[in-house]
Amino acid sequence: MNLIAPLGHALWMAFAMLWEILWPLILGFGLSAVVQAVVSKSEMTRLLPDDSPRSLAIACGLGAASSSCSYAAVALARSIFRKGANFTAALAFQLASTNLVAELTIIIIVLMGWQFAAAEFVGGPLMVVLMALLLKRFLSRELVAQARTQANKGLKGKMEGHAEMDMSVTEGSLWQRVTSNDGFTATSHYFVMDWAAVWKDIAGGLLIAGAVAAWVPPDFWKEFFLVSHPVAAK
Template sequence: MSAIGHALAVAGSMTWEILWALILGFLLSAVVQAAVRKATIVRLLGDDRPRTLAVASLLGAASSSCSYAAVALARSLFRKGAHFTAAMAFEIGSTNLVVELGVIMALLLGWQFTAAEFVGGPLMIVLVAVLFRVLVRKRLLAQAREQAERGLAGSMEGHAAMDMSVPGEGSFRRRLFSPAGFTSVAHVFTMEWAAILRDLVVGLLIAGAVAAWVPDSFWQAFFFTGHPLASALWGPLIGPVVAILSFVCSIGNVPLAAVLWNGGISFGGVVAFIFADLLILPILAIYRKYYGIRMTLALLGIFYAAMVGAGYLVELLFGTFGLIPRERSATVLSEGISWNYTTWLNIAFLLLAAVLLVRFFRTGGREMLRMMGGSPDAMAAHDSPGRDDRPAS
């Protein structure tokens, strides 16, 4: 019982440390998503030219941070006419280039890891695009599209089908600060929390258990910390494997990344580990349902190679410029709750979150939560409350 209590204490301390940053990140993401319509996204992703992939990455960064929702949305874009490579670039951007991920990484790991994430993400997308052009044939793409058109539902399919952007014309500021804009931001904010909450809780619990129960000596031996070259070569190779087996995706893998960094994994290994949220076993099962077994194997191989390659490139680049932290002091366990800036920020942002939650439930939120895991057809029949310009009563 004492061991379980210790693990829960570690998980609780980490949760308290990152709470305000999570709320801030999701709020910024909600503001951006409220201004970007999905029809616009589909129109811009019709090929795999470099400019299109850059646009796909940026649109992904402005989209959902939930890995399951990102995978479902990428399939939806593919079915509506987006190029498969562009849809995958969007998927990578929406899980690895989002604001909330960068904020949490800076808070737990340090700004260098946030910078590495936003440098490594585009590198991974470039590698994925090159590998798709070289290895994936038109016949396989045609088979994947045929499978995608069958409309088999997966996790977060209903969430991916939702368009909660602000309706109407006018300037961005005018639409955002209108009653409909307030509603749209509240809807996106709450639905994003609902989408990632499971993975976040599981990730924190796993990170707490690993930090409390696994001795540093194990990680030091496992990551070859006494051999700098071997460690740098091994980290990006093993990082994605640890992520795949941990079943943790979205933002939930950042606390575990902090534990692994303190344990001795290389800088590039942390980056590759974070990227691998798109290859965990449940998501591989969804790929098989969406695109068939052959494309799933292609995605597994190409994504893994791109993650490893991006990890090596980031390790080399940041090492050359002396940007890799020398101290392994990621935030894993604090001394508990005290009246410091973290507590005051948590209180302020919890109040803000409460305001958004009230708006969400007063404008049809319960029905949206029920439809969240349902089919796109059910969502298409739903008239989103975010499209109602009238203020809530």
């Protein structure tokens, strides 16, 4: 049985997908790196003192501009929580880091259209609101204290080094921070670290997607999503 042709087709499909999403990834990681370079961890902590709507909105904004790596999001949320940020706001930041992040939004627009990106920006904040309401109703101070005690143990995870590292520039105006030598250095380091955090996930996802696109016939997906069903297809 000749496997070279099917494998080649799958790899070509994976490469085609990579080519299509490469510039959104570069742009998204670049924007994220700039924000991380000018907003320090201590400043993030100061901006998230409680679970008020303002703090949750800021948490969503910071999360959307942060690393899209779920490991890094969890580690960074724990880091700012340890430094004094509100628990609910830290979780809102974590949710936004994986659901509202800039590079994901750009990719959704490129691959699926602005309507899906708009749905993401409706669904993401809605999840944060529901989470905040549930935590306000069921989360006790004792549980938060236990969580802080556990976080303060400093148990090392995969991305703890990323979360604890703070190369942000804090002196000068926003433009001066971005355009300074230190700002360029910090931006480049954050850019590389974000790529290093997720490249395995991206590569694995592209290989799987390429194999599925090459080896699974279109008729399967029509049946799977009930395209011909008289009721479900409507």
